[in-house]
Amino acid sequence: MAVSRLGYIILGTQNPSDWETFGRDILGTMAHVNDSGDVGLKIDDHPFRILVSESAQDSLLSTAWEVDDLDAYESILKRLSDGRAEVELGTDADAAKRCVSQFFRSTDPAGNGFEVYHTRTNTGEPFRSALDVPEFVTGEMGMGHVVVPAPNLDETRTFYETMLGLRLSDDLTMPGGPEGAPDIRIYFFHAENPRHHSLALFNQPVPSKIVHFMLEVSNVDEVGKCLDRVNAADIPLMATLGRHCNDNMLSFYAFGPGQIPVEYGFDGYQLDLETFEPTVSTKGDHWGHVYNMP
């Protein structure tokens, strides 16, 4: 039994309203503010795919993994409890805030928060971007992907494989930059859907608990238009336009509010779950993606 897709993420940030503006004016998302002041960024028929809560530190608070029914939910919950992971059942109030029927939360061995839920309540409100972004690529493939730190890389990999049923897509090793810097190693995982990776684990510590998250659009021009908006607003890039090798994503990376990096991409590779074999690679990009790390 495996999780089906990445449903949403929860960010903590000093000023959630910055994300409302960034989402609406730069990314092309819709934004709703709930009674507690949390900002939900909506990119499809789901009520939101990114929830931004006020927090002293800008960071990723949680990923949230969707399963298709109560049976899958209960079996993953049991597996975690049997594996002695600390699991906390979500309250009705917190489930309502997330627009889900039931959820539980836990942390992976690297200390990254995650949740598992089933049954999203949709409001029926259609997605309409004020910037006329026609759509984001979601549906059965979920919101996009997220990359989190895991200095205890292999322990964390085993946890996601055995507990959530994620499967390895690619094992990437690259030189770490200046002479003597440790190699960068990233494990990329897919859930039970064709998106090449929904989660990746990065082998070095990152205080914000997020390396980046990715949203995918269905047209290359939407990547170009978003890049124009980023440049016009003088928002710094974390990486220039480029195309990744492993998931073929044509994308750029910009720093969102609180320095949280967002990848905005098109043309992600969709794998065949029946026949796909994980790859080992030593090259991140076909071209571009010149990084400007903080």
Ligand SMILES: [Fe+2]
């Ligand atoms: Fe990415």
